[in-house]
Every structure is written in structure tokens, then in C-alpha cells.
Amino acid sequence: MKGVAGSKESNDCLITIESSNETKIEINSIVGAFFYDQIYSTIENTLKNENITDVHVIVEDKGALDYTIKSRLLTAIERMREDV
Amino acid sequence: MFRSLLFIPGNNPSMIQNADIFMADGIIFDLEDAVSISEKNNARNLIKHYLDNSSVLPKQVVLRVNSFGSEWFIKDLEILKTKKVNYLLVPKLDYESLNTISSFLSDFEEKEKLEETKIIALVETAKGITEMSLFAQNNRLMGVLLGAEDLTNDLEIKRTETSLEIFYARSQVIYFCRANNLIAIDTPYTDINNIDGLKTDCKYAYGLGMKAKAAIHPNQLEIINDIFSPTKEEIEWAKAIIKLSEENPEKGAFQYRGKMIDKPIIERAKKIIQKAEIFNLL
Amino acid sequence: MINGVGRYIPDNLKPFISSDNYQGIPRKQIPKKTKVENTQFVENISTIFELINIKSNMTLSFHHHLRNGDKVIQIVAEEIKNRNLLNMHIAPSSIFPSYTNLVDLIKNKNITNIHTNYLNGEVAKIISQGYLDGELIMNTHGGRAVVIESGELPIDVAFIACPVVDKNGNGHGAIGKSACGTLGYAISDLEYAKRVVLVTDTIVENLEEYQIDGKFVDYVVKIDSIGDSSGIVSGTTEVTKDPIGLKIAKDCANLLDYLGLIKNDFSMQTGAGKTSLAVVKFVNDLMVKKGIVGSFASGGITKAYVDMLESNLFKSLYDVQCFDLDAVLSYAKNKNHLAMSASEYGNPYEDNPICERLDFVILGATEIDLDFNVNVTTDSLGNLIGGSGGHADIAHGADVTIIISPLVKSRIPIIKEKVMTVTTPGSDVDILITERGIAINPRRVDLRQKLKNSNYPIFEINELLEMTHKITGVPRKIETDDKIIGYVQYRDGTFLDCLRKVKDEY
Numbered sequence: 001m002k003g004v005a006g007s008k009e010s011n012d013c014l015i016t017i018e019s020s021n022e023t024k025i026e027i028n029s030i031v032g033a034f035f036y037d038q039i040y041s042t043i044e045n046t047l048k049n050e051n052i053t054d055v056h057v058i059v060e061d062k063g064a065l066d067y068t069i070k071s072r073l074l075t076a077i078e079r080m081r082e083d084v
Numbered sequence: 085m086f087r088s089l090l091f092i093p094g095n096n097p098s099m100i101q102n103a104d105i106f107m108a109d110g111i112i113f114d115l116e117d118a119v120s121i122s123e124k125n126n127a128r129n130l131i132k133h134y135l136d137n138s139s140v141l142p143k144q145v146v147l148r149v150n151s152f153g154s155e156w157f158i159k160d161l162e163i164l165k166t167k168k169v170n171y172l173l174v175p176k177l178d179y180e181s182l183n184t185i186s187s188f189l190s191d192f193e194e195k196e197k198l199e200e201t202k203i204i205a206l207v208e209t210a211k212g213i214t215e216m217s218l219f220a221q222n223n224r225l226m227g228v229l230l231g232a233e234d235l236t237n238d239l240e241i242k243r244t245e246t247s248l249e250i251f252y253a254r255s256q257v258i259y260f261c262r263a264n265n266l267i268a269i270d271t272p273y274t275d276i277n278n279i280d281g282l283k284t285d286c287k288y289a290y291g292l293g294m295k296a297k298a299a300i301h302p303n304q305l306e307i308i309n310d311i312f313s314p315t316k317e318e319i320e321w322a323k324a325i326i327k328l329s330e331e332n333p334e335k336g337a338f339q340y341r342g343k344m345i346d347k348p349i350i351e352r353a354k355k356i357i358q359k360a361e362i363f364n365l366l
Numbered sequence: 367m368i369n370g371v372g373r374y375i376p377d378n379l380k381p382f383i384s385s386d387n388y389q390g391i392p393r394k395q396i397p398k399k400t401k402v403e404n405t406q407f408v409e410n411i412s413t414i415f416e417l418i419n420i421k422s423n424m425t426l427s428f429h430h431h432l433r434n435g436d437k438v439i440q441i442v443a444e445e446i447k448n449r450n451l452l453n454m455h456i457a458p459s460s461i462f463p464s465y466t467n468l469v470d471l472i473k474n475k476n477i478t479n480i481h482t483n484y485l486n487g488e489v490a491k492i493i494s495q496g497y498l499d500g501e502l503i504m505n506t507h508g509g510r511a512v513v514i515e516s517g518e519l520p521i522d523v524a525f526i527a528c529p530v531v532d533k534n535g536n537g538h539g540a541i542g543k544s545a546c547g548t549l550g551y552a553i554s555d556l557e558y559a560k561r562v563v564l565v566t567d568t569i570v571e572n573l574e575e576y577q578i579d580g581k582f583v584d585y586v587v588k589i590d591s592i593g594d595s596s597g598i599v600s601g602t603t604e605v606t607k608d609p610i611g612l613k614i615a616k617d618c619a620n621l622l623d624y625l626g627l628i629k630n631d632f633s634m635q636t637g638a639g640k641t642s643l644a645v646v647k648f649v650n651d652l653m654v655k656k657g658i659v660g661s662f663a664s665g666g667i668t669k670a671y672v673d674m675l676e677s678n679l680f681k682s683l684y685d686v687q688c689f690d691l692d693a694v695l696s697y698a699k700n701k702n703h704l705a706m707s708a709s710e711y712g713n714p715y716e717d718n719p720i721c722e723r724l725d726f727v728i729l730g731a732t733e734i735d736l737d738f739n740v741n742v743t744t745d746s747l748g749n750l751i752g753g754s755g756g757h758a759d760i761a762h763g764a765d766v767t768i769i770i771s772p773l774v775k776s777r778i779p780i781i782k783e784k785v786m787t788v789t790t791p792g793s794d795v796d797i798l799i800t801e802r803g804i805a806i807n808p809r810r811v812d813l814r815q816k817l818k819n820s821n822y823p824i825f826e827i828n829e830l831l832e833m834t835h836k837i838t839g840v841p842r843k844i845e846t847d848d849k850i851i852g853y854v855q856y857r858d859g860t861f862l863d864c865l866r867k868v869k870d871e872y
Contacts, residue, residue, distance in 0.1 A: 010776060011776065011777070030776060031776060031777045031778055031841075033747055033842070033844060033872050034746070034777075034778060034841035034842050034844070035777060035838075035839060035841060035842070036842070037842065038839045062776065063776030063777035063778070064777070065777065065837065065838065065839075066839060
């Protein structure tokens with residue numbers, strides 16, 4: 001099962017989430033040196049709130065703010081759930 | 085109260101995160117025409133979390149939801165739970181859909197413990213125009229936005245530079261709004277690079293009696309605000325009238341610069357000052 | 367030791383004290399070059415190397431008027447490489463992205479020291495990574511003239527790309543197939559270098575008007591082409607369409623008007639970025655509306671200023687470099703479009719340099735800090751991405767210095783507690799205009815007083831920083847490598863800041 005949401009436009013991010021045998025978060029961000037931890041915890045907390053484990057999340061970030069990252073992840077999750 | 089409303093596409097983070105800095109009196113976050121079918125949920129989530137989390141928001145938030153009867157309408161209403169939406173802009177509104185939406189909203193608001201949501205009717209069909217007089221009974225309604233692009237499609241005509249084709253529709257919106265104390269909002273000018281065309285269009289609509297105009301690009305806002313604001317001369321005139329009326333409270337009517345001033349004119353002056361205050365022009 | 371902007375400077379270097387400290391120090395000038403009796407005409411660069419005996423450890427200088435189209439620095443670099451000269455010191459007024467063949471020479475230690483005012487592209491990248499064996503000194507345009515005339519930067523050979531040269535060795539930039547306009551940055555090199563070589567692709571019998579005086583010229587080399595014209599006039603001539611940039615520009619123009627700076631006989635300078643061009647346009651509109659005629663505009667000149675000169679909105683233009691073809695053509699034909707040298711423009715020791723006569727300047731920033739120090743030299747990670755150019759010169763000279771910038775660029779706040787690199791001291795920066803508010807340097811009590819009752823959204827700069835952090839989150843503090851790769855030199859020759867290698871993990 002897989003879901004993709006967002007874009008690689010500036011101030012946006014493209015998030016891919018796929019079921020896997022363990023949870024793994026991969027972040028490629030143009031502002032990673034400044035915001036890696038913050039992006040990571042946004043992803044981690046959102047997964048926790050949604051009770052999701054055992055997924056591989058890939059974030060390709062072009063400077064998105066936290067609420068953008070969170071909303072893209074939630075859409076990707078919705079799409080993953082629909083992907084059967 | 086507003087002069088200008090700016091449409092911002094619901095799925096564009098760059099525009100959304102700067103929505104508070106544009107000179108619009110209100111921002112319309114658009115989930116309808118500006119969002120492709122496959123991205124409806126993406127846009128909805130983005131707007132919801134933006135309104136919930138952003139430390140900076142526009143002065144007034146308008147949400148254009150998808151039309152009633154579309155598969156997205158009910159999901160779009162979830163955004164009302166953020167309590168950040170001032171007005172719902174409902175597309176393709178006619179009498180029947182207004183009533184159905186209204187009762188639907190009442191149930192939703194009761195369930196979610198929300199205050200009554202105010203509606204701006206987007207009137208963009210011949211049916212909507214002809215049924216407008218019936219909208220008046222609905223106390224959620226606070227304004228009407230004319231949507232000329234869809235209207236001309238509905239009529240199977242093309243809008244020319246003179247805008248003569250939409251004269252009747254504009255007049256209907258203006259008279260209906262004036263009679264029911266609602267705000268008449270003009271259709272956007274779609275040629276974003278034509279500054280002179282925008283000016284002419286604004287002046288014409290303002291002259292007919294429109295009180296505000298929608299914009300589809302931030303660079304249109306300055307001209308719209310300028311034309312839909314009271315002028316310096318009007319403000320000075322209004323100040324003088326109010327001063328005179330306050331100095332002569334016993335007189336029902338008096339003269340100013342050789343013209344008779346009575347109650348309706350004093351009321352008009354008060355309205356101008358009220359607007360000037362809100363728009364920071366004093 | 368810690369200098370006047372709170373930065374560490376090694377004890378063997380003169381620390382920056384304050385931006386007006388130069389006033390107490392007498393001007394130091396080595397004798398100008400003695401008159402050359404017979405300018406020699408030579409067929410190729412290689413012969414020049416033989417005639418002058420250019421060898422390892424020498425200092426060679428260049429100007430950057432041909433910008434991204436410059437071939438001269440690359441041809442000279444090839445010659446250095448072919449002869450395997452080592453430890454060369456080069457002093458180009460700027461280094462552009464097209465100068466890619468310098469990369470190998472730096473990596474192979476043919477070039478080990480660089481003195482410049484601006485650098486960008488691949489060369490900047492590898493120097494940031496620590497490949498330059500010696501030191502990089504980043505000065506201002508005016509400061510470059512100072513260290514050349516004082517003899518602190520002795521130049522063995524100046525290679526001056528020159529679009530047209532006559533039989534007497536006089537040269538001009540306004541005409542010829544590689545015309546680039548004025549040659550303002552080359553004048554100090556011409557007057558003080560031990561040997562001067564003009565490199566041209568066009569030789570004429572006799573020039574009536576010229577900017578390069580043949581009496582200083584030892585050699586003229588004619589080659590096929592000194593520049594690629596499409597890269598020479600690469601300046602932006604388009605006004606920004608970005609609504610945020612436009613908003614900032616509009617607010618800036620209105621603020622200038624509110625402060626009474628748009629008045630008869632005023633003078634101004636702006637950068638050549640798209641937002642600056644929008645400010646110029648709005649100032650133009652204000653001048654027309656109010657019937658104002660300004661004294662002059664200066665700097666790198668663009669079409670926008672040429673149009674204002676031609677519609678008599680300014681009496682003259684002082685031009686140190688032409689950014690576009692319109693500026694080149696105007697310089698060639700309009701007697702009120704005047705050339706200035708880098709020294710006349712920004713040397714603090716000149717009597718009344720142009721920068722001192724400016725009423726206001728509009729500049730950009732990569733970062734600005736709570737003390738109003740501005741960085742345009744490195745990005746927030748420490749990568750070299752530019753340099754002062756005239757930034758620090760005109761910020762000091764102008765009565766009012768305004769920085770325009772969006773608060774956030776790709777989530778990165780432009781306001782920092784401390785900038786990564788100080789390019790321009792905060793004492794010379796007066797106003798910051800952003801899309802969400804304006805900050806005024808507390809030193810400018812007069813400006814604060816004037817704006818006290820205005821409708822402008824005025825904040826303290828730390829309030830703007832907090833507002834930004836609420837939007838973006840607080841960015842992690844960036845660390846640099848301990849290795850010093852060079853220094854930022856202030857216009858008076860003192861040292862403002864160290865440049866450090868960027869950590870490998872970034």
C-alpha cells in the first residue's frame with residue numbers, strides 16, 4: 001500500500017508513504033541543516049496520532065512549513081488507505 | 085465590510101503562507117475551481133491545517149467550498165471546525181440549494197457547537213439571478229458575489245470589453261443587495277496584465293453601485309481598494325457634514341456650501357466615515 | 367582580538383574599529399605609475415608572459431566589466447596553467463559563474479590567493495569547501511581602490527579587458543564588438559599596477575574620447591574576442607512580478623516619500639535586482655506625479671535609470687558599470703551619463719566621493735541581525751554566494767540606508783541573532799523593510815521620530831525576528847569549520863570578519 005501527496009514546488013513538499021516491515025523516515029530537505037529535527041518530529045507525531053506504524057516515509061522538502069508537511073502527510077495516509 | 089476579496093488557490097502553499105500580507109480586505113481560499121479533482125483532499129487538508137496552525141492569518145477568511153451536491157461539499161465543511169472561517173462562499177447558488185445548505189449547516193453547527201456561519205452567495209447562473217429576490221428571507225446571507233464567467237457560459241454568450249452583457253446581472257445584484265442591506269461584490273476582472281482595463285471595469289462597477297470586487301491576482305488589489313474606497317474629498321465632505329450636524333443638533337436640516345443637508349445625507353456622511361475608519365483612511 | 371562589530375580577528379590583522387574611523391587617518395598613496403613612452407602592441411598573451419617575465423608568486427589583476435562574457439581572465443588562467451606557474455595571487459574586481467577554468471588552477475595550487483569584491487558560482491563553491499591554499503580577501507569596490515593606491519595590494523601586472531584601443535594605447539569601453547560601457551573598476555589598476563596590459567579585440571586609429579589613458583599602458587594585446595556579448599549585458603531589466611517583492615517595493619517608495627526624501631535635487635542608488643527595479647519604477651512614478659527633478663542616480667546603471675535620465679527626471683547618472691545594453695548605448699551618446707572610477711565612487715579618502723553625496727540607497731540582504739549588521743557575502747550555512755561590491759561603501763555614504771527583503775526565503779528567516787558573516791556594519795544600516803513590517807535602527811532617533819505617528823507597521827527588529835520564528839519555527843544554529851579560508855575587509859583596509867570553511871556535513 002502506497003500514498004503520495006504534495007509537490008516539489010517551492011514551500012511545498014512531496015511525501016511518499018508505503019507499508020513496510022518497520023517504520024523508517026527519510027528526509028531530503030533544502031533546509032535540512034536548519035529544520036531537520038522539526039520536520040522529523042512533525043512526521044513522527046503525525047504518524048503517532050494516526051496510529052500508523054511499519055511504514056516507510058520519504059519527504060522531499062522544498063522549504064514547506066510544518067502545517068504544510070503535516071497536511072501532505074495526512075493526505076498521503078488517506079491515499080495509502082484507499083490504495084488496496 | 086470589505087472592498088476587495090482575493091482568491092487564493094487552495095493547494096498552493098506559497099500563496100497561502102503569505103495570504104495575510106496582501107492588501108485584500110479578505111481572502112477567499114478556493115477549494116472549487118482552482119483545485120483539480122485529484123487534489124481536492126490535498127487542498128482541504130492544507131487549508132484546514134493552515135487555519136488551525138498559522139500564527140498569521142488574513143483579516144477576514146472566506147472559504148469557497150465545492151458546490152452543494154458535489155461529493156466534496158460535506159467534507160469541505162469540516163474546515164468550519166477550525167472556527168477561523170468568517171464566511172462561506174457557496175458556488176452556483178439558487179433558492180433551493182440555499183435553503184438546503186442552510187438547514188444542513190444548522191444541524192452541523194448544532195452538532196459541532198459552532199456559531200452560525202454567514203454565507204456569501206456566489207450567483208453565477210441565470211436561475212440564481214432570477215431567484216435572488218427569494219434569498220432575502222435567509223438570515224445567513226451577508227453578501228452576493230456575481231460570477232460573470234460562469235454566468236456568460238450559462239447564457240452561451242461572450243463577455244466583451246464593454247461588459248454590456250452583464251449589465252442586467254450586475255444591476256440585479258446591486259438592487260437586491262441594497263434593498264436587503266447586503267454587500268454587492270463584483271465579478272473579478274480576469275485579464276491580470278491589463279491594468280487600464282481593470283481600472284475601467286472597477287470604475288464602471290463602482291459607479292453602478294457595487295461595493296466591493298473580487299480579485300484573482302494580488303497585483304489587482306491596489307487599484308480595487310483605491311476605487312472602492314471613499315475619496316479624500318468625500319471623507320473631508322463627510323467630516324464637515326458630521327461636524328455641522330453635531331453643532332446644530334436641534335436643526336433637522338441645514339445648509340452646507342449652498343446645498344440643503346438633511347437626515348439621509350447625514351446618514352450617508354456617517355457611512356463614509358465608518359468605511360474610512362475600517363479601511364484605515366483617516 | 368574582537369573588533370568593532372564583535373567579531374574575532376587574528377592579532378596580526380588590523381581590526382575594524384568603526385565605519386568612520388578612517389577620518390582620523392591620513393590618505394596613503396604610493397606614486398602613480400610613471401609615463402610609458404612607447405606602448406608596445408603584441409600579438410598574443412603568451413608573448414606578454416615572456417616580455418614581462420610573469421612568474422610564480424606574482425599578483426595579477428582584472429576587472430569584471432565583461433561579467434559572464436569575460437574571456438580575458440580565462441585566457442590568462444590558461445597561460446598560467448600551461449606554464450605551470452604556482453602560488454599566483456589574483457585580484458579580479460569580481461568572479462562570475464562563467465570563470466569555471468579557475469577551479470582547476472585553485473585545486474592545483476596555481477592560484478593560491480585571491481583578492482576580490484564579489485564571487486559566485488563554482489569558484490565560490492570550492493573556496494567555501496576549503497580548496498584555496500592561501501587566503502581569500504573580500505573587500506568593497508571603494509576599499510579595493512584604497513588598498514591598491516596605498517600599496518597594500520601591490521599589483522605586478524594588470525590585465526585590462528578593453529573593448530576598443532587606439533594606436534596611442536588609449537582605451538574605451540563604450541564601443542566595439544564587445545562594448546560593455548564604463549570601465550570604472552579598472553582605473554586604480556591602470557594607475558598603480560607595475561605593468562599594464564590592455565587586452566582588446568578592436569584597434570582603431572585614434573579615439574577622440576577614452577576612459578583609459580594610454581600614458582599608463584605598457585602593452586596592448588589584440589586577440590580575436592575578449593568577450594561573449596550575450597554574457598556581458600546579463601543584468602536583470604525586468605521589474606519583479608512577485609506580489610511580495612512588489613509590496614515591499616511599493617512600501618519602500620511610499621516610505622521614501624513620507625520621509626521627504628523624494629524632493630528636488632535628491633540623489634539615490636539601488637541594486638539591480640528585480641525588487642530594486644520595482645522601487646525605481648515607483649520612485650519614477652512619484653517623481654512624475656510630483657514634478658520632481660533629482661540631481662543624480664549612481665552605481666551600476668540599468669535601463670530604468672537611463673529612461674529617467676532621458677525623461678529629465680535626473681540631471682545626470684554616475685556610472686561605474688553598465689548592467690544592460692541600454693546603459694552601454696546611453697553612456698556612449700549621452701553627455702550627462704558620466705563614468706566614475708571605483709575610487710571616485712567609494713574610496714573614503716577621496717574628496718567627496720559619489721557615495722558620500724547620496725541621499726538614500728536601497729540594498730538587499732542575505733541576512734540581517736539584531737544589530738542591523740548585513741551579510742551579502744555568504745548564505746546562512748557559510749557558503750560564499752556574493753560579496754559587498756559597493757554595499758558597504760554606499761551604506762556608509764548615504765544619509766539613509768534601506769534594506770529591502772522578504773522576512774522568509776524558503777523557510778529560512780533573513781533576520782538572525784547574529785549574521786553568519788558581516789559584510790556591512792549595522793551602524794551604517796538604518797531601515798529594514800519586509801512584507802510584514804519595518805524596523806528602524808535605534809541609532810536613528812531622527813527617523814524613528816519622523817515615523818512615530820505614521821500608519822506604517824513599525825516594529826523593533828527582535829519583534830520581527832520573533833514573528834518570523836512563529837511562522838517558520840526556530841532554525842537550528844549552524845556551526846562552521848574552524849579552518850579560516852579568508853577575511854572580509856572593510857573599505858578602510860581593516861578587517862570585519864573571518865570567512866570559514868563550510869562544514870563537510872552541510
